[in-house]
Amino acid sequence: MTMREEIEAAAARYPDRRSAIMPALMIAQKEHGHLPGPVLEDVAEILGVERVWVYELVTFYTLFHTEPIGRFHLQLCDNVSCMLCGSEALLKHLETTLRIKKGETTADGVFTLSTVECLGACEMAPVMQVGDDYHGNLDNARLDALLESFRAAERVASVERAHPPSPGE
Amino acid sequence: MFEPVLLRNVDVPDGHLLSTYQVGGGYQALTKALGEYTPDEIVELVKESNLRGRGGAGFPTGMKWSFVPKAAGKPKYLCCNADEGEPGTFKDRIIMERDPHQLIEGLAVSAYAIGAETAYVYIRGEYVTAIRRMEQAIAQAHENGYLGTGILGSNFKFMVHIHRGAGAYICGEETAMLESLEGKRAQPRLKPPFPAVAGLYASPTVINNVETLACVPHIVMRGSAWFRGIGPDRSPGPKLYCVSGQVRKPGLYELPMGISLRELVEEYAGGPLPGRKIKAVIPGGVSAPVIPESDLEVGMDFDSLAAAGSMLGSAGVVVIDDSTCMVKIATRIIEFFHHESCGKCTPCREGLNWTVKVLRRIEAGEGETGDLEQLEMLCKGIFGNTFCALGDGAAMGLRAALKHFREEFVAHIEERRCPFH
Numbered sequence: 001m002t003m004r005e006e007i008e009a010a011a012a013r014y015p016d017r018r019s020a021i022m023p024a025l026m027i028a029q030k031e032h033g034h035l036p037g038p039v040l041e042d043v044a045e046i047l048g049v050e051r052v053w054v055y056e057l058v059t060f061y062t063l064f065h066t067e068p069i070g071r072f073h074l075q076l077c078d079n080v081s082c083m084l085c086g087s088e089a090l091l092k093h094l095e096t097t098l099r100i101k102k103g104e105t106t107a108d109g110v111f112t113l114s115t116v117e118c119l120g121a122c123e124m125a126p127v128m129q130v131g132d133d134y135h136g137n138l139d140n141a142r143l144d145a146l147l148e149s150f151r152a153a154e155r156v157a158s159v160e161r162a163h164p165p166s167p168g169e
Numbered sequence: 170m171f172e173p174v175l176l177r178n179v180d181v182p183d184g185h186l187l188s189t190y191q192v193g194g195g196y197q198a199l200t201k202a203l204g205e206y207t208p209d210e211i212v213e214l215v216k217e218s219n220l221r222g223r224g225g226a227g228f229p230t231g232m233k234w235s236f237v238p239k240a241a242g243k244p245k246y247l248c249c250n251a252d253e254g255e256p257g258t259f260k261d262r263i264i265m266e267r268d269p270h271q272l273i274e275g276l277a278v279s280a281y282a283i284g285a286e287t288a289y290v291y292i293r294g295e296y297v298t299a300i301r302r303m304e305q306a307i308a309q310a311h312e313n314g315y316l317g318t319g320i321l322g323s324n325f326k327f328m329v330h331i332h333r334g335a336g337a338y339i340c341g342e343e344t345a346m347l348e349s350l351e352g353k354r355a356q357p358r359l360k361p362p363f364p365a366v367a368g369l370y371a372s373p374t375v376i377n378n379v380e381t382l383a384c385v386p387h388i389v390m391r392g393s394a395w396f397r398g399i400g401p402d403r404s405p406g407p408k409l410y411c412v413s414g415q416v417r418k419p420g421l422y423e424l425p426m427g428i429s430l431r432e433l434v435e436e437y438a439g440g441p442l443p444g445r446k447i448k449a450v451i452p453g454g455v456s457a458p459v460i461p462e463s464d465l466e467v468g469m470d471f472d473s474l475a476a477a478g479s480m481l482g483s484a485g486v487v488v489i490d491d492s493t494c495m496v497k498i499a500t501r502i503i504e505f506f507h508h509e510s511c512g513k514c515t516p517c518r519e520g521l522n523w524t525v526k527v528l529r530r531i532e533a534g535e536g537e538t539g540d541l542e543q544l545e546m547l548c549k550g551i552f553g554n555t556f557c558a559l560g561d562g563a564a565m566g567l568r569a570a571l572k573h574f575r576e577e578f579v580a581h582i583e584e585r586r587c588p589f590h
Contacts, residue, residue, distance in 0.1 A: 013330045085413075117508060122485070
């Protein structure tokens with residue numbers, strides 16, 4: 001499905017197309033990685049809604065990104081349950097290892113480091129979300145192993161980006 | 170040994186599949202409801218059961234349903250609150266990931282009772298696995314005639330849609346959730362009108378929590394007397410408790426309502442970490458005032474916790490031991506509420522901003538004489554003066570920390586440092 005078709009399918013679930021702005025933004029963000037102005041205007045045009053309605057949502061909800069973020073967005077929970085289980089030390093470890101502060105992206109664009117509010121997985125605190133996945137019961141060693149697996153995945157992806165398979169392959 | 174009701178499928182392999190749910194008697198409650206009960210009789214049954222909302226407020230579910238006008242006219246909506254943002258809470262995620270059909274059957278029976286043909290399940294955006302499992306389960310239920318038109322040979326017609334949230338705690342407030350579903354910034358509405366009369370798209374709307382809806386099929390199958398026989402009569406039923414923090418066995422526990430907090434934490438969850446003592450427990454997510462160790466005998470039900478000056482809330486039980494600074498906990502909690510304030514009303518938006526600044530300086534050893542009085546003044550300015558319960562939760566939590574652990578706040582100011590560092 002094209003982005004437009006996916007957005008139309010989402011809009012069919014509601015009696016009012018304005019309700020489909022949130023799902024449409026999710027679809028657009030998946031397609032583009034983040035949500036720059038022209039993409040927001042596309043969403044407004046596809047749904048036939050006021051542009052300001054789209055802008056007011058991207059600036060309210062934290063899962064929408066108007067600026068580019070790293071290919072791996074490390075979202076470490078630092079709410080109470082994770083804090084009680086050592087999330088502050090994990091944050092320091094990530095900052096030292098990646099040589100960035102929370103809120104920043106590594107120079108190669110691979111990692112963005114954020115702290116987030118409760119992820120709703122406190123039974124496995126301390127917990128971090130990366131992409132769609134939760135990683136729990138973290139300690140420094142587990143974090144290092146995770147970072148290494150992301151770097152390995154990124155090496156494969158960068159080779160594929162440099163040498164895209166030809167249509168005949 | 171309490172036999173699990175809501176969690177009976179969660180550790181079963183492939184518990185999220187329709188075939189597994191059917192083996193355990195799945196969708197028999199929907200069959201029974203459609204075949205043997207009128208919608209009004211289901212409402213009566215749920216009223217008799219004394220089921221109270223598991224999202225936090227504890228409002229009687231059957232009574233909430235009975236507020237929906239009977240007259241035909243505008244479509245009626247059922248919304249399921251699966252936003253689950255209250256820190257320390259993870260029960261609804263586990264139901265949706267591991268036993269999604271239990272929720273779908275609860276939605277179908279509840280929609281039949283209130284006369285709704287459409288439900289929206291508002292799931293927080295981070296819960297990607299739960300969203301996928303729910304979407305898969307909805308498709309399976311549809312293919313097998315449990316959703317759609319002419320359900321199980323009746324003339325009942327019903328469809329469930331997922332609405333994915335995008336990272337705002339306030340969407341757990343029911344009127345903010347409706348705004349969000351309508352494609353707006355999630356800012357709470359002034360009540361009245363209440364959602365039962367004018368909710369989603371100004372239509373009659375019932376909003377129930379995941380766990381509340383999951384109880385409904387069991388009440389249909391086993392009766393209201395069975396449900397009332399579990400735990401206190403005024404606050405009965407099986408209950409999911411989310412235990413986390415500085416405790417040996419964090420996890421999700423299903424036990425009767427009204428079990429003592431001490432028994433839950435010390436016996437089921439294994440008590441404090443080796444060499445530590447429990448200092449305090451937050452019983453119902455960070456909106457619920459903290460309970461000092463000396464008061465852990467309190468029963469985990471709506472009325473007992475309210476009488477103890479706290480609340481059951483979402484039953485997010487966060488255990489804090491003697492190595493932890495309560496000023497730091499209080500600061501982190503108020504930082505959370507400040508971050509999640511929707512900005513609509515001044516006491517919450519400005520009051521929490523100010524409160525965070527005072528708490529941070531106390532924790533940093535830069536507190537001043539009069540700061541505690543200032544915090545109390547701020548709580549007074551916020552509590553009862555906000556649109557929704559977010560500000561109230563923040564103020565109640567801080568007041569409890571100041572009341573039970575005042576000496577820690579005083580020590581920070583007098584010693585000009587955090588005694589725990």
